[in-house]
Amino acid sequence: MKLTPAGKCQQCSAFHEVGGFCSHLDAEELESLSAESRSVMLRRGDTIDSNELNTWPVLLIATGILSMQHLLEDGRKTIAAFFMQGDIIDMRNMPARHRGSLIALGKSKICRLSPKVFGDILEKNPSAQRVVWENLRTQTYRAMEHSADLAKKQALEKLASFIFECQHRQIITVSKNSVTIPVRRIDLAEYLGMQPETVSRGFKELEERGILEFQNTLSLKILNAPALRRIANGDRSSDHMPTAGERRFKVLSFG
DSSP states (O other), X not given: OEEEEOOOGGGSHHHHSTTOSGGGOOHHHHHHHHHHOEEEEEOTTOXXXXXXXXXXXXXXXXXXXXXXXXXXXXXXXXXXXXXXXXXXXXXXXXXXXXXXXXXXXXXXXXXXXOHHHHHHHHHHOHHHHHHHHHHHHHHHHHHHHHHHHHHHOOHHHHHHHHHHHHHHHOSSOSSTTEEEOOSOHHHHHHHHTSOHHHHHHHHHHHHHTTSEEESSSSEEEESOHHHHHHHHTTOOOGGGOOOTTSOOOOOOOOO
């Protein structure tokens, strides 16, 4: 993990992202934030633990993806959330016991924003404030939906929901129905409360039914969005979801 002064903000994707936080700052605000903040390059597996978050509780994901992970006493781990490009993580005043650890799931660049300068900007810049509020509000809604998925949905339903989540969150799209799955299946399994082999079987099931097709390991194309949406919404009526070959099916629950 390497720390460097965040002095070249105008060359950063977070600055050029349409509607992103940094794009709403004026020259003076950007200079002040850059001088007091630090950018960090992470490799897969690099961890930002609770102690580090005491000093740098406000983070912005410039590129890559981070996970919020909690480790149970018996060694089991769970991924509570994914943070992707453009997300702001604000953990000011959050008790350390609730934080868990932020772990990079691939090569990532994050900006450790000065809490003081960040707070000053939010007080004086309504446009930047709206961006932050909208980002945090979206995270709250996403957490609520994920909680409902874990509590009530079966494996294939959770997987379908995650595909739509990825579609909504991706910044760069090749085509309307193209979706990038930005995490490995072992990490996705932890997030959805499933086994990795269950995730693989679920993707294969959706592909065999003509609902999607994989273009490579991380990219897929949705071929039948209405059917995928019905699965994501928990509609297990076999009358509503014919396959490409006109077979009828029920959504399966994998062990």
